[in-house]
Amino acid sequence: MLRGNRKSTPKVVDGTVRKKNKWTQSPDYFWAPTPRMVQVDRQRPGDGYKHVLSKNDVYRFLELLPDWNCLAVGLNAIVLSPGGHDMAGCYYHLGVIEVCAWETGHWIECNEGFYNDHREVFERLGVPCxxxxxxxYLCKFDEASIRDYQLLHILLHELGHHHDRMTSRRQKKIGRGEEYAEDYALRYEARIWDAYHREFRR
Known part of the structure; x- marks a missing residue:
């Protein structure tokens, strides 16, 4: 998922999932019976960025997902990856989701198109823009709203790409693209909204 800020936009390679870094398909993580059995990796955030999410935040969030047995199939790892490159998250490799580190200043600038696409999400999460x-647009995130946005929107968006691939015939492409992943994130957010508030906002 692109962040929509002032940085240069990386190349997009059709609808084919791209490989990155050292990840390889591992039968040990092909299906995790419980969320705690998924590999969650936390890499160095990079200069000017920091991780707001912890590995435990990710595990707690996954435990809220009601159809885990379906989502876990083919999900090899969730990586808290370095920031930069105009990316908020990505689904680069078969079964590997990345959630990128956030800028240390918290507040971000985004273009009008990105703001309009996410205005309802920002309002729901209480992010002044x-x-x-x-x-x-200047979006005034704090640590709590960054965590909410990264879990409820970015991670769910990337899980939407994973669901797209795993429900395709050959399970090799994310053919339905960004619109499918975005709709998936919004629908799933509504399903777990109350449970999320009880777990993370009490």
Missing amino acids: EAMDDGY
């Missing part, structure tokens, strides 16, 4: 003179 204001228009700037140059057409960009």
Whole structure:
């Protein structure tokens, strides 16, 4: 998922899942009976970035998902990866999801298109946003709203790509693209909203 800020946009390779880093398909993680058995890795965030999410946050969140037995198939790892490259999260490799580190200043600037696409999400999570003179929007996240956004939207969006691939005939492509993943995230967020509040916002 692109962040929509002022940085350059990385290349997109059709609808084919891209390989990255050292990840390889591992039968040890092909199906995890419980969320705690999924591999969650936390890499160095990189200069100017930090991880707001912990590995335990990810595990606690996965335990809220009602259809885990379906989602776990083919899910090899969730990686808290370095920030940068205009990416908030990605589904680069078969069964590997990345959630990227956040800028240390918390607040982000995004373009008008990205803001309009995510305005309802920002409002629901209580993120104040204001228009700037140059057409960009300043979104005033804090640590709590970053955590909520990364779990309830970014991670669910990337799980949408995973679900897209695993429900395809050959299970090798994410053919239905960004719109499918975004709709998946919004629908799933509504399903677990109350449970999420009890677990993370009490």
